[in-house]
Amino acid sequence: MAMTAGTADDPGATSAGGVAALGAEAERGRGAYGEGAMVVCDRLVRIYAAEGIEVQALQGLDLLVGKGELTALVGASGSGKSTLMNILAGLDTPTAGAVRVAGQDLAAMSARERISYRRGTVGFIWQQTSRNLLPYLTALQNVILPMRFAGSRRGRAARAMELLDLLGVGHCAHRKQEAMSGGEQQRTAIATALANRPELLLADEPTGELDSVTAREVFGALQAANAELGVTVLLVTHDPRSPRRSGAPSRWQLPREMIEPLGMRERVRLEAERDHIGVWPDAPRSAASEDASPPAAASPPATARLPVSPPEDS
Numbered sequence: 001m002a003m004t005a006g007t008a009d010d011p012g013a014t015s016a017g018g019v020a021a022l023g024a025e026a027e028r029g030r031g032a033y034g035e036g037a038m039v040v041c042d043r044l045v046r047i048y049a050a051e052g053i054e055v056q057a058l059q060g061l062d063l064l065v066g067k068g069e070l071t072a073l074v075g076a077s078g079s080g081k082s083t084l085m086n087i088l089a090g091l092d093t094p095t096a097g098a099v100r101v102a103g104q105d106l107a108a109m110s111a112r113e114r115i116s117y118r119r120g121t122v123g124f125i126w127q128q129t130s131r132n133l134l135p136y137l138t139a140l141q142n143v144i145l146p147m148r149f150a151g152s153r154r155g156r157a158a159r160a161m162e163l164l165d166l167l168g169v170g171h172c173a174h175r176k177q178e179a180m181s182g183g184e185q186q187r188t189a190i191a192t193a194l195a196n197r198p199e200l201l202l203a204d205e206p207t208g209e210l211d212s213v214t215a216r217e218v219f220g221a222l223q224a225a226n227a228e229l230g231v232t233v234l235l236v237t238h239d240p241r242s243p244r245r246s247g248a249p250s251r252w253q254l255p256r257e258m259i260e261p262l263g264m265r266e267r268v269r270l271e272a273e274r275d276h277i278g279v280w281p282d283a284p285r286s287a288a289s290e291d292a293s294p295p296a297a298a299s300p301p302a303t304a305r306l307p308v309s310p311p312e313d314s
């Protein structure tokens with residue numbers, strides 16, 4: 001199987017004894033997991049230890065979000081959604097696993113880098129409408145507040161007004177939170193989160209406290225931000241009304257006699273070749289394979305990982 005994922009351009013290289021070399025060659029040429037993606041979570045684990053009891057809030061989460069995508073993760077209460085958002089927002093660190101956002105390794109950031117990350121790379125919207133806005137400021141003042149480094153004073157106000165208009169709350173510019181509906185507050189919160197042109201917008205149950213009509217307006221506002229500004233959006237929700245990522249992944253079942261000898265358990269790695277798809281055992285990370293990182297290719301090969309479920313007849 002490993003041979004099928006070798007260099008398809010050079011079939012002559014498959015002479016006896018050349019197979020191992022071919023495998024090693026393919027290993028070196030393979031792009032890193034999630035290369036070029038906006039969000040890469042690789043076996044993310046977060047364990048909380050409180051009063052002697054351990055809660056495993058994230059149990060080896062893999063997640064890839066491409067640049068410019070709008071993704072909604074739908075999960076039940078207690079499934080670790082807020083835990084994930086706090087990690088991606090740079091407010092919490094994982095117990096194990098790796099996480100990269102916009103090419104930055106969140107575990108390796110210095111305190112200073114973390115501050116600049118939180119200020120400029122990500123924007124967030126929390127479930128509690130009251131956590132997003134300062135109640136004694138108007139909508140416009142709230143949006144301007146994070147723009148300390150964004151051009152002239154007049155430029156800031158103009159951009160803040162543009163954001164409020166884009167999100168359909170221009171009419172709220174001079175109102176304080178108390179004079180706005182829940183949906184208007186959340187849309188103003190989105191404008192505030194976009195103030196510093198973040199690359200990634202994170203929203204933790206942004207419609208959790210809203211009725212369905214208002215929830216649709218808030219989802220619409222997130223879609224507008226994604227479409228008009230190109231910002232990548234990741235929202236977590238238990239709300240089945242949320243927009244879905246189109247094209248649900250399909251389920252494939254591989255014959256047991258093919259996957260077992262290769263130790264393919266839990267997860268495999270897929271690689272798109274010119275005329276076929278290679279399926280690889282998902283080897284554990286090793287120092288050796290990280291050292292052997294390939295030179296930057298013009299376009300990295302499309303790779304993905306797929307969970308392996310036990311055959312249904314077992």
Ligand SMILES: Nc1ncnc2c1ncn2[C@@H]1O[C@H](COP(=O)(O)OP(=O)(O)O)[C@@H](O)[C@H]1O
Nearest residue numbers: 048050055057076077078079080081082083084
């Ligand atoms: N600070 C914490 N200390 C201990 N357990 C926590 C803490 N935060 C969350 N948990 C637990 O982790 C699990 C996931 O929580 P959370 O990420 O808030 O889920 P969700 O947002 O999907 O409802 C839950 O069992 C929750 O009780």
Ligand SMILES: [Mg+2]
Nearest residue numbers: 081082083205
């Ligand atoms: Mg939550």
